[in-house]
Amino acid sequence: xxxxxxxxxxxxxxxxxxxxxxxxxxxxxxxxxxxxxxxxxxxxxxxxxxxxxxxxxxxxxxxxxxxxxxxxxxxxxxxxxxxxxxxxxxxxxxxxxxxxxxxxxxxxxxxxxxxxxxxxxxxxxxxxxxxxxxxxxxxxxxxxxxxxxxxxxxxxxxxxxxxxxxxxxxxxxxxxxxxxxxxxxxxxxxxxxxxxxxxxxxxxxxxxxxxxxxxxxxxxxxxxxxxxxxxxxxxxxxxxxxxxxxxxxxxxxxxxxxxxxxxxxxxxxxxxxxxxxxxxxxxxxxxxxxxxxxxxxxxxxxxxxxxxxxxxxx
Amino acid sequence: xxxxxxxxxxxxxxxxxxxxxxxxxxxxxxxxxxxxxxxxxxxxxxxxxxxxxxxxxxxxxxxxxxxxxxxxxxxxxxxxxxxxxxxxxxxxxxxxxxxxxxxxxxxxxxxxxxxxxxxxxxxxxxxxxxxxxxxxxxxxxxxxxxxxxxxxxxxxxxxxxxxxxxxxxxxxxxxxxxxxxxxxxxxxxxxxxxxxxxxxxxxxxxxxxxxxxxxxxxxxxxxxxxxxxxxxxxxxxxxxxxxxxxxxxxxxxxxxxxxxxxxxxxxxxxxxxxxxxxxxxxxxxxxxxxxxxxxxxxxxxxxxxxxxxx
Numbered sequence: 038x039x040x041x042x043x044x045x046x047x048x049x050x051x052x053x054x055x056x057x058x059x060x061x062x063x064x065x066x067x068x069x070x071x072x073x074x075x076x077x078x079x080x081x082x083x084x085x086x087x088x089x090x091x092x093x094x095x096x097x098x099x100x101x102x103x104x105x106x107x108x109x110x111x112x113x114x115x116x117x118x119x120x121x122x123x124x125x126x127x128x129x130x131x132x133x134x135x136x137x138x139x140x141x142x143x144x145x146x147x148x149x150x151x152x153x154x155x156x157x158x159x160x161x162x163x164x165x166x167x168x169x170x171x172x173x174x175x176x177x178x179x180x181x182x183x184x185x186x187x188x189x190x191x192x193x194x195x196x197x198x199x200x201x202x203x204x205x206x207x208x209x210x211x212x213x214x215x216x217x218x219x220x221x222x223x224x225x226x227x228x229x230x231x232x233x234x235x236x237x238x239x240x241x242x243x244x245x246x247x248x249x250x251x252x253x254x255x256x257x258x259x260x261x262x263x264x265x266x267x268x269x270x271x272x273x274x275x276x277x278x279x280x281x282x283x284x285x286x287x288x289x290x291x292x293x294x295x296x297x298x299x300x301x302x303x304x305x306x307x308x309x310x311x312x313x314x315x316x317x318x319x320x321x322x323x324x325x326x327x328x329x330x331x332x333x334x335x336x337x338x339x340x341x342x343x344x345x346x347x348x349x350x351x
Numbered sequence: 352x353x354x355x356x357x358x359x360x361x362x363x364x365x366x367x368x369x370x371x372x373x374x375x376x377x378x379x380x381x382x383x384x385x386x387x388x389x390x391x392x393x394x395x396x397x398x399x400x401x402x403x404x405x406x407x408x409x410x411x412x413x414x415x416x417x418x419x420x421x422x423x424x425x426x427x428x429x430x431x432x433x434x435x436x437x438x439x440x441x442x443x444x445x446x447x448x449x450x451x452x453x454x455x456x457x458x459x460x461x462x463x464x465x466x467x468x469x470x471x472x473x474x475x476x477x478x479x480x481x482x483x484x485x486x487x488x489x490x491x492x493x494x495x496x497x498x499x500x501x502x503x504x505x506x507x508x509x510x511x512x513x514x515x516x517x518x519x520x521x522x523x524x525x526x527x528x529x530x531x532x533x534x535x536x537x538x539x540x541x542x543x544x545x546x547x548x549x550x551x552x553x554x555x556x557x558x559x560x561x562x563x564x565x566x567x568x569x570x571x572x573x574x575x576x577x578x579x580x581x582x583x584x585x586x587x588x589x590x591x592x593x594x595x596x597x598x599x600x601x602x603x604x605x606x607x608x609x610x611x612x613x614x615x616x617x618x619x620x621x622x623x624x625x626x627x628x629x630x631x632x633x634x635x636x637x638x639x640x641x642x643x644x645x646x647x648x649x650x651x652x653x654x655x656x657x658x659x660x661x
Binding site: 069074121122125128129131132133136137139140143144146147264268271272275276304305306307308310311312314315316318319322323324 | 380386388433434460461462463464465466467468469470471472473474475476479587594598602629632633636637639640643644
């Protein structure tokens, strides 16, 4: 029984996978924030995974350098794609992102660059067989706990950055574009620029998820970042809720949690999961953490804080 | 030169099944504005049941075709109820549906995610029902090819191409001249306006869904009868090829689907011979991307230069 990443790793690895899927969900959520649906965030995942693997395997670079390169390439590619698809909206945009993701996957499926490792075996991208022997973690004795901490740091940094930006005028402008791009345009917001900026950042987040995945799984193959991963990422963002960046984290946890809980339904998991998700979205289209739920949570905490404030002056 | 002509004609005839699939999708995506990702999975489940009836109970081809069409309609209405019944209640969705561009708001995005969830569900039901990879389907393919000056042509493909062209013409006339067709066109242009004009929106929507599903079932039968087998990849194939044809011809344009299918068929045939299977897939996605980036307007030939739904 596999998750969206085609692996099921028990123990600490499970939490690392949750972080990777949460990053993918976050990447899709950022695009949704601009009022568009991307079905192709897996393209950045694939590019990030291959780029990071090339740095550590082919050039013996460090993991941090690999993550930086993956992020940078993801950002550049995302900026180009975002500019290319600037005039598309709605279904056209969703399908164009999917087409680009599939073209990236097919491109990487036909990429071969083999060389001999110091230990004698062949390494490098090998067409449809993917990129194997990404053994940086083993060769540098980085344990699963340390890797989990590194992954968590990346996720927390991304969340912190999003939260900080959301407090600024730039954050409000991005939100206004997501709510109604025409109205935002009338108000003088540079809609295209804001969409490009957000989608560029989203591409970087997706690339980091791919880089983390490649080093955890020790391999990456084009089948991993197919259409299913992209649509799962949309599912996480929609399930968790669009009102807060914590939504995709919740969505990924929901999927993985259900995956674990539904082990007894071996073979019928997708039947149950698919039906539950569809019914859930029918009942709550904005996801678990929608604007109403967020407002209720805030209200709850404000209500709890009030008696303390009064007692201070009593 | 003869090879080039052979490949071009093969691609042209491949347009028959592609257009049949694209027709159902253009009704669903373009006319009813349904972003139904479960479209291919619906066809897959119905095809699996058809295969089971044929192999296990020896049902003749005509019975299998009827069963596949009926099951496609049933599963299609299950998807309709689970995903789309709620989407039309929102004022936002109505506002969006009345716009020219097919925009997505939060509600429609959740509908898209819900239809994906059902895609996974239906596909898993199909795979659990028939776990093997290959399943026989009543084989109606012709065993003898036409030999025309050194060029081989399959009569079954010629027949499907002609039938599809006839179906497209019939559907186009029905949408243009019948009362029901007028209602569906009105619904597609603006659901709110259709409701204000006193049209029974719910009935029209259900009729449109039924037409789309019948076409999907018919297309599945035609394609699978020529291959004589069905695999789990069939669902994705239906969605991808159908969507590409529908988009190339201008989403919502019934005649345009044929043009899109011809373009796709010929491009794929040449890409396959030049670069192999990966090249063929890349050509399909590249063509789809090109259609989306350049497009937002349908093919410019006078045959396709008409208003939508014709």
